[in-house]
Amino acid sequence: MVKGFRPETLKEALKLRAQYDCLPIAGGTDLMVQKARGFALKPDFRKPLLFIGHLPELQRLEVINRQIHIGAGVILTDLLNSETIPDIFKEILALMASPPSRNLASIGGNICNASPAGDTLPYLYAMDAQVVLQSTDGERIIPIAGFITGPKQTDLKNSELLTKIIIPQTEFDINMYRKIGQRKGMSLTKAAFLGMANVADGKIQDIRIAFGSVAQTVVRSGKIEQSIVGKSTKDIVKNISEISRQYAALIRPIDDARSSAAYRKKVSLRLLEEFFVSNLAKVSNLRKAQSKGDIE
Amino acid sequence: MKESISKPIQRVDGPAKISGEARYIGDMHFENRLYAKTLRSTRAKARILSVKKPPLPRNYFIVGKDDVPGVNRMRTVVSDHPIFAEDTVEYIGQPILLVVGPEREKIYDIITKIKVEYEDLPALFTLEDAEKNSEVFTDYHYEKGEPQRAFGEAATIVEDEFRTGYQEHVYLEPQGMTAEFRDDTMFVYGSMQCPFYAEGALTEALGWPAERIRVIQTVTGGAFGGKEEFPSLTACQVAVAALKTGRPVTMIYDRDEDIICSTKRHPSIVRYKAALNRNQDIVALEIDVLLDAGAYNGLSPVVLQRSMFSATGVYNFPHLKVRGRNFMTNNVPSGAYRGFGAPQTIFGTEMMLHNIALKLGIDPLEYKMRHALKRGDPTCTGGKIRDIVKLPEIVKRVTQMSGYHDKRKNGQKYHGIGISLFLHGCGFTGNGEQTIGSKIILKKEGEKVILKVSSTEMGQGAETVLRKIVAYTVDIPFENVIYESVDTGKVPDSGPTVASRTTMIVGGLLQQAGLELKDRWHEADKIEVTRTYRHPDYIDWNNDTFQGDAYPTYSWGANVAEVEIDPVTYEIDVKKISAVYDVGLPIDETALRGQMQGGIVQGIGWATIEVMKTDEGRLIQKNLTDYKVPTSMDVPEVECDFINNPYEFGPFGAKCAGELPFVGSPPAVAAAVSNALGVPIRSIPITPEMLMEMDSDEN
Ligand SMILES: Cc1cc2nc3c(=O)[nH]c(=O)nc-3n(C[C@H](O)[C@H](O)[C@H](O)COP(=O)(O)OP(=O)(O)OC[C@H]3O[C@@H](n4cnc5c(N)ncnc54)[C@H](O)[C@@H]3O)c2cc1C
Numbered sequence: 003m004v005k006g007f008r009p010e011t012l013k014e015a016l017k018l019r020a021q022y023d024c025l026p027i028a029g030g031t032d033l034m035v036q037k038a039r040g041f042a043l044k045p046d047f048r049k050p051l052l053f054i055g056h057l058p059e060l061q062r063l064e065v066i067n068r069q070i071h072i073g074a075g076v077i078l079t080d081l082l083n084s085e086t087i088p089d090i091f092k093e094i095l096a097l098m099a100s101p102p103s104r105n106l107a108s109i110g111g112n113i114c115n116a117s118p119a120g121d122t123l124p125y126l127y128a129m130d131a132q133v134v135l136q137s138t139d140g141e142r143i144i145p146i147a148g149f150i151t152g153p154k155q156t157d158l159k160n161s162e163l164l165t166k167i168i169i170p171q172t173e174f175d176i177n178m179y180r181k182i183g184q185r186k187g188m189s190l191t192k193a194a195f196l197g198m199a200n201v202a203d204g205k206i207q208d209i210r211i212a213f214g215s216v217a218q219t220v221v222r223s224g225k226i227e228q229s230i231v232g233k234s235t236k237d238i239v240k241n242i243s244e245i246s247r248q249y250a251a252l253i254r255p256i257d258d259a260r261s262s263a264a265y266r267k268k269v270s271l272r273l274l275e276e277f278f279v280s281n282l283a284k285v286s287n288l289r290k291a292q293s294k295g296d297i298e
Numbered sequence: 299m300k301e302s303i304s305k306p307i308q309r310v311d312g313p314a315k316i317s318g319e320a321r322y323i324g325d326m327h328f329e330n331r332l333y334a335k336t337l338r339s340t341r342a343k344a345r346i347l348s349v350k351k352p353p354l355p356r357n358y359f360i361v362g363k364d365d366v367p368g369v370n371r372m373r374t375v376v377s378d379h380p381i382f383a384e385d386t387v388e389y390i391g392q393p394i395l396l397v398v399g400p401e402r403e404k405i406y407d408i409i410t411k412i413k414v415e416y417e418d419l420p421a422l423f424t425l426e427d428a429e430k431n432s433e434v435f436t437d438y439h440y441e442k443g444e445p446q447r448a449f450g451e452a453a454t455i456v457e458d459e460f461r462t463g464y465q466e467h468v469y470l471e472p473q474g475m476t477a478e479f480r481d482d483t484m485f486v487y488g489s490m491q492c493p494f495y496a497e498g499a500l501t502e503a504l505g506w507p508a509e510r511i512r513v514i515q516t517v518t519g520g521a522f523g524g525k526e527e528f529p530s531l532t533a534c535q536v537a538v539a540a541l542k543t544g545r546p547v548t549m550i551y552d553r554d555e556d557i558i559c560s561t562k563r564h565p566s567i568v569r570y571k572a573a574l575n576r577n578q579d580i581v582a583l584e585i586d587v588l589l590d591a592g593a594y595n596g597l598s599p600v601v602l603q604r605s606m607f608s609a610t611g612v613y614n615f616p617h618l619k620v621r622g623r624n625f626m627t628n629n630v631p632s633g634a635y636r637g638f639g640a641p642q643t644i645f646g647t648e649m650m651l652h653n654i655a656l657k658l659g660i661d662p663l664e665y666k667m668r669h670a671l672k673r674g675d676p677t678c679t680g681g682k683i684r685d686i687v688k689l690p691e692i693v694k695r696v697t698q699m700s701g702y703h704d705k706r707k708n709g710q711k712y713h714g715i716g717i718s719l720f721l722h723g724c725g726f727t728g729n730g731e732q733t734i735g736s737k738i739i740l741k742k743e744g745e746k747v748i749l750k751v752s753s754t755e756m757g758q759g760a761e762t763v764l765r766k767i768v769a770y771t772v773d774i775p776f777e778n779v780i781y782e783s784v785d786t787g788k789v790p791d792s793g794p795t796v797a798s799r800t801t802m803i804v805g806g807l808l809q810q811a812g813l814e815l816k817d818r819w820h821e822a823d824k825i826e827v828t829r830t831y832r833h834p835d836y837i838d839w840n841n842d843t844f845q846g847d848a849y850p851t852y853s854w855g856a857n858v859a860e861v862e863i864d865p866v867t868y869e870i871d872v873k874k875i876s877a878v879y880d881v882g883l884p885i886d887e888t889a890l891r892g893q894m895q896g897g898i899v900q901g902i903g904w905a906t907i908e909v910m911k912t913d914e915g916r917l918i919q920k921n922l923t924d925y926k927v928p929t930s931m932d933v934p935e936v937e938c939d940f941i942n943n944p945y946e947f948g949p950f951g952a953k954c955a956g957e958l959p960f961v962g963s964p965p966a967v968a969a970a971v972s973n974a975l976g977v978p979i980r981s982i983p984i985t986p987e988m989l990m991e992m993d994s995d996e997n
Contacts, residue, residue: 041552
């Protein structure tokens with residue numbers, strides 16, 4: 003028999019978590035696939051399950067002090083329907099799985115599964131999101147990049163649950179997201195690119211760049227981003243091959259059943275260039291033109 | 299005047315499938331039944347040194363080669379696949395034995411405890427290796443005209459080579475079968491296309507006469523050829539198990555098991571050598587077809603025949619030399635799949651012409667039409683195109699529909715348009731129809747007519763269409779035509795439900811019988827009319843020399859594909875397919891459109907999405923996480939039209955339709971991609987990975 007606990011409150015859940023060596027399960031859209039043994043056979047659950055998807059404390063979605071607090075149990079469909087979620091994040095969510103899967107899949111599950119192809123991760127990295135980890139002993143709040151330690155690996159302690167994700171309520175003027183899958187829907191990511199930036203007076207004020215599915219974890223470099231901030235878009239476009247070279251050193255994809263390392267790397271760098279050359283340069287030119295009153 | 303038979307009615311199998319009332323084999327209950335699971339080879343080629351079995355609990359059994367009372371081979375065209383492996387295994391996934399018992403968990407536990415000791419043997423994994431080692435199952439040749447002389451006189455000689463990959467059927471319902479031994483008879487129930495194939499296989503495996511065997515088709519959730527010959531294997535396995543245990547035995551695959559061990563579309567290499575005259579026309583063609591049959595030949599020889607007889611497409615090349623070979627590799631066996639060998643060579647031939655035209659600076663469509671078959675022309679095997687050829691009308695319509703000429707003229711990089719012309723030989727290849735000699739029965743009982751055929755409904759609409767033919771012919775309400783359940787104990791053998799033959803061949807027989815029944819309607823309350831198929835008299839086929847009419851007639855079509863390639867990522871977006879077909883006359887326009895749309899999309903999948911490769915005999919894409927088929931998001935706009943061209947011997951003029959759309963879309967999409975990027979396309983599936991490499995090579 004597969005054993006399970008279905009607590010009514012988070013407090014109860016944390017108690018059970020402290021007491022038993024158990025496996026949290028939210029929507030189960032990762033777990034049920036990973037643990038499947040075959041038709042009409044019980045899944046391979048070695049530990050008792052702790053059902054948490056229904057817990058009311060994990061369903062909250064609110065803005066506190068210009069930060070979006072998302073309960074770990076919030077399903078992707080609810081994020082898509084929410085007014086507080088920025089459009090660029092919705093664009094990412096809308097390309098995940100399919101409507102029925104999004105009705106089950108939680109954001110906490112996507113994070114804790116820590117797949118290199120997890121689609122919410124590039125955005126959460128780019129936003130410097132923080133995760134709230136709770137246990138009966140208290141809570142810790144750490145950056146997502148510190149929480150995810152490798153492919154399928156996190157810093158989650160046996161007594162902890164991920165309860166919340168905190169994202170600064172910042173939106174960018176320029177946003178570009180591309181997910182490349184084997185087909186248009188219901189497809190895991192071969193490579194993903196996210197670029198976000200603010201430009202004023204032809205100069206880059208803030209920039210966030212993240213790559214998914216092309217290394218052990220999300221590729222984001224604060225160092226490279228910092229070196230770009232303050233530069234003019236023109237200079238950046240001129241300098242694009244140097245930036246590209248720096249990212250190339252960080253992008254270390256693999257060959258697998260879905261794509262090749264060569265394609266993943268090349269396409270990531272092409273998307274990066276596309277972001278600078280088409281999106282950034284174009285938009286900042288447009289801005290300039292607008293401020294001169296050339297365009298309505 | 300009655301309304302045209304083409305006017306759509308509601309599909310009879312629809313409501314039960316949509317509501318969930320339909321009972322598939324997995325929904326059926328059998329008293330006292332046992333389940334079975336297969337122990338499979340984990341080696342590509344090895345000698346089995348020993349099989350160590352754990353002690354079995356009560357009511358658990360192991361069923362293997364020594365339990366087969368008859369011949370331990372699955373009967374098909376070449377009966378070479380053992381029902382259970384004997385001394386060696388030849389591919390990963392090959393069945394060795396079954397573990398049978400009341401509880402699936404325990405069965406699984408026993409399976410994991412069986413230890414097979416292997417001695418690995420040298421194996422072959424690719425077509426190239428097999429060719430080098432001359433591991434040939436089948437080697438066929440045919441010629442037309444004087445190819446040698448024509449090549450000697452050629453102004454130019456052009457060579458080209460094309461490749462196509464595996465394709466998995468991904469029918470919604472995986473393979474499933476139950477056998478029950480009672481009343482001295484073996485009853486076999488399951489998801490299948492061809493109950494009489496299974497019956498034939500069972501007579502040999504059990505060594506029993508057909509009278510002691512009943513095969514009953516259960517509601518079948520898709521097949522596409524994947525339930526043509528493969529269910530014969532599982533039918534024999536569960537029957538042997540039912541005999542040994544004395545209890546009903548059910549075996550149902552889950553998706554992963556189904557993908558690993560079931561048949562797939564043959565990967566191919568097709569080589570061309572074309573002799574052009576001074577006008578740049580192709581006067582002679584050498585075609586070399588190589589198919590990867592996998593570890594056993596099975597029905598691959600017939601697949602190879604269709605591949606070879608379709609290799610000249612809609613064209614008349616005066617001189618021909620065609621060779622076809624099935625190669626043995628230690629991969630999972632290939633088998634029947636919608637199109638049956640034709641898609642591989644039609645793709646090659648269309649792209650060969652496309653590539654030559656581009657090289658010559660001629661519009662591919664114009665170049666193709668210069669070679670197009672006309673009525674009265676000889677077929678590639680020296681038969682005759684007897685019926686009116688409406689290819690010019692088809693091309694006119696499809697180019698108008700799509701704005702082909704304008705769009706081609708105003709082409710921009712990354713936006714492509716491409717055209718394919720194609721045909722499909724209707725019914726069995728060669729003398730297949732003559733050998734099978736399909737039988738049908740129509741039985742009048744009062745106001746009702748019972749229709750007895752072995753044609754299976756598998757989602758394609760056969761039941762609706764055949765009942766409609768009878769209702770229209772006898773002139774009785776549709777509801778008064780009863781479709782007898784497909785049970786080899788109740789229906790005659792009207793042949794397998796394959797080769798796009800059901801509407802034309804079986805429907806044709808039903809129409810003939812229906813006409814007789816209508817004439818004799820007032821004779822009695824109970825009347826039985828039967829018919830047996832015979833080819834029209836003019837058809838002459840020699841199966842030894844491959845000379846004559848390989849098919850009684852052909853259906854035709856043209857597709858125009860429009861694609862957009864993402865300039866950054868090289869993702870392929872198929873925007874629109876315009877399609878025009880001559881299938882004689884549509885028996886039900888909605889059912890037919892469904893077939894066309896489905897076939898087009900399945901073809902797009904094979905051409906652009908469905909990557910399946912093996913690594914030393916092991917599938918790399920072995921589940922639906924990695925092996926992708928199109929979803930509704932990937933379906934382009936499809937505009938589809940029909941040009942009527944009634945066939946004398948088809949019911950109401952109908953010809954074949956089921957496979958035709960599959961054949962057409964891959965070369966159209968490939969031509970469009972070629973047009974978008976200005977590169978030749980020589981293999982499918984076309985992936986962004988491949989295009990990025992090609993485009994950067996060009997730059
Ligand atoms: C058909 C299909 C398509 C998919 N497509 C995509 C896609 O396009 N992109 C993508 O990124 N993913 C995709 N996925 C994967 C999956 O749906 C997502 O990762 C989803 O967000 C997981 O959420 P869940 O609630 O179902 O997680 P679960 O399966 O319940 O859990 C996943 C893991 O997280 C742990 N966990 C869950 N919640 C917590 C918590 N609060 N605290 C601690 N540990 C926790 C579990 O123990 C488990 O290890 C797809 C899955 C399927 C089946």
